[in-house]
Amino acid sequence: MPAGSQPAFSMRRSLFRKNLVTALLLAPAAVWLVVFLVLPFVAIAIFSVGERAPEGGYQAALTLAQYANLPARATAFWNTMVLAPAGALACLLVAYPVAYYLALRAPQRWRLILLALIVIPFWTSLLMRTYAWMYILGGRGIPALLAYVGIEDLRLINTPGAVLLGIVYGYLPLMILPIYVSLERLDRRLLEASADLGATPLSTFLSVTLRLSLPGVMTGFSLVMILLLGEYLIPTLLGGGKVFFIGNALVDLFLQSRNWPFGSAIAITLVLVSVVVLIVANRISTRLSGARRVDLI
């Protein structure tokens, strides 16, 4: 393109063009985020202070009645608030040794293959993976096999234990990855220094390895916990309507009993709890050492 005759004018024009290109590049994403993330969130916030119309649906109002009614779903909250942290903790206990082995012990040429084997289940259908456990724990699976050896009438599916197992199975990869990342970046010389200074392997692990991997642990824990707060499939398929989560309450309120304002209040509460979990986890990990980002893939 030939330069303009007036330099100042040309420069301003090219600046304008640069800004225009930037705006055009960002516009589709911005519109998408506003229309399908921000506006919907504002919508449920407004609904949550409204009233239920007699025929179901929404009637405009400004009341905190929906929030005052939250104890009506106390069982769902209770189950979620117990099983989500318990599930995240169980995930952590299984995930940490695996992440440790992958990051510090596994032979170099196996490391990436093993890591890929962890990532693949994370990106395959949770529905199908949970279904596999329905198959295994259901009447014709393990209980049928146990009946051969004389253990009769053992009920595995539709119990809190089955839900917990499903949670560990479903979310293990998401817990392993951030812990692996923080362990992998760990400065190996620190471990040698600690050993040289006479620390036992256990105290090296506790005061160096574990401490430095805590940001990864916190990231994994909070991610798993937040996703569990909104979980629906696992309690539905493995809890069989006996173990209700907040997700089940939301499906019921929005798709069956059509009490949208109350459902919105529950959803807003869910988001607020998630934000609190994130903030607390972030505080803990920044206090312990610099923040780390997570690689999900």
Added chain:
Amino acid sequence: MRAFVVAVFAFLYLPIALVVLFSFNAGHHASEFTGFSAQWYGKALSNPFLVEALKNSLFIATTSALLAAFCGTAAALGLQRVGTRTRALFDALLGAAIVVPGVVIGISTLVALVQLFAVVNPFLASLWPTDQPPRLSLGYGSIIAAHGLFSMALVTMIVGTRLSSLDRNLVEASSDLYATPLTTFRSIVLPQIMPAIIAGFLLAFTFSFDDFIIAFFVAGAQTTLPIYVFASIRRGVTPEINAIATIVLCASVLLVLLAQWQLGRRKPSP
């Protein structure tokens, strides 16, 4: 420790392996393998509802992943050119799109769209010359948009990571050699970020194809494969579902492996 790790890998893969194995079971029961047969695949693929759901899912996943790859890449490029404040705002919104539980995305999109349609549809009807005005309703469009939200955020993150590790010197050298910005983009930047875009597209496709909970809320009268499978599972476990699960699992594994291979590529092949 090695034994524990082996046990965990077995824990991760045995259930999947079992579903695959029993999809080839001649008999009907999970407790006994009575012989090898591919009959359940035939049964599954001759079920018109299932095939319809599969087609819907393929269409929705392809469209939302294409849109996400395009908009996400544009956003990642745009974010390289803005100040820290705009960037932080975008990062926060994109992070929220990824972290907010699917159930909340589903219901809030449902609420917002139903309200929007309640306003737009009478308006359209009043403008339309004939008696049959078009009616906006939940369906393909709403699922594509809701899936696209997560996918776009994902693509922006993946492409953004690749862009920030791009060699700046190459871009400068290119413009020093009088290449126009567009030529520089086409011949320097695009080939370098292409693997990230492809990986983003594949993961977005996988996400949309596998998602149940968001589609459950915003599907309206449409059925996707996960919605169909969920409904059938609740009626009872059948070997037909094993066959479909096997197909879906194999497809996802293939796509994720492709995505990882693309992300692992440092330089594009000539």
